[in-house]
Amino acid sequence: MGFTGTKNYIASKELQLAVNAAITLEKPLLIKGEPGTGKTMLAEELSASLGADLLQWHIKSTTKAQQGLYEYDAVSRLRDSQLGDARVHNIGNYIVKGKLWQAFTAEKRPVLLIDEIDKADIEFPNDLLLELDKMEFFVYETQERIVAKQRPIVIITSNNEKELPDAFLRRCFFHYIQFPEREEMTQILDVHFPNIKKDLLEKALTSFFQIRDVGGIKKKPSTSELIDWLKLLVADDIPASVLQDNDAKNALPPLYGALLKNEQDIHLFEKLMFMARR
The missing domain is CATH 3.40.50.300 (P-loop containing nucleotide triphosphate hydrolases)
Incomplete structure (x- = not known):
């Protein structure tokens, strides 16, 4: 077999x-x-x-x-x-x-x-x-x-x-x-979070993939880091509304320390946030 x-x-x-x-x-x-x-x-x-x-x-x-x-x-x-x-x-x-x-x-x-x-x-x-x-x-x-x-x-x-x-x-x-596409990532997360709220999962995935797509990011967050982040969101009962629907790349997500692991990437996002506000 x-x-x-x-x-x-x-x-x-x-x-x-x-x-x-x-x-x-x-x-x-x-x-x-x-x-x-x-x-x-x-x-x-x-x-x-x-x-x-x-x-x-x-x-x-x-x-x-x-x-x-x-x-x-x-x-x-x-x-x-x-x-x-x-x-x-x-x-x-x-x-x-x-x-x-x-x-x-x-x-x-x-x-x-x-x-x-x-x-x-x-x-x-x-x-x-x-x-x-x-x-x-x-x-x-x-x-x-x-x-x-x-x-x-x-x-x-x-x-x-x-x-x-x-x-x-x-x-x-x-x-x-290969890094999982969104559909495969959803299947992976369903294994770890079978009872997670669908709107939270969808918005978290959107934020996650937008972060990975930011040009110039030094260390892209991985699958294991996404799982850690979702554990924190669920544990702290973070509502889906807190996560950005759009332009997640221009804002630091809540509990971002689970996703971004060096100061260069944090400074990059802070710079993008400043430019977005202008």
Whole structure:
């Protein structure tokens, strides 16, 4: 049975095709898109829909590819040797399994999320080429080869902060999540706010998309920020009449701090408001 989204996650037809194609080809699915468009949530909902375990490897600027395989805790072994602990005779006691090792040896096919791969060093993707392609690696300390019992479903996300190597891209199935159009956004919000007043939802969506359309805005608000904004509007019982029917781009919306995240964009809107008043 193919992935068609879940009750908590609205997946476009294109995204559904990409997920199912990657599973069929047994290739990692590389997902790009604006921050807040549901890339990480895709892996969570995919694992839930398949009834599979989810292993999450969140990448930082200091993350090394080796950490995804395993790490040798030499410091603990040295300390135990000084204390005369018998554990030191088995070096395997000091091998810390990484997320790939856990995925390779799982009894049931898991979903492995490698989140925000573009945060790491440029060589990070290249360092995982063999492991993701052959689904195996060698542990030098114990002289054992770890081979995947079955290929995990690998979801890799990127915010496009840096280009990924061609050799890495060749091994992936790629999909870019387009920002939702108004109709699809309405479906997404219906999942999160099934009882929201329709006039509030319509005017909030109008304001949101007009803000995104303002020329010169540095950081466009995302889907997750729209959801946060609507939560605040509902919690504070903001009436729909407070939101602008037209020219929302010339006024700061109530609780705008959920949508605008830097002073440059706020100054831009203040300037537009001043010009509109003139």
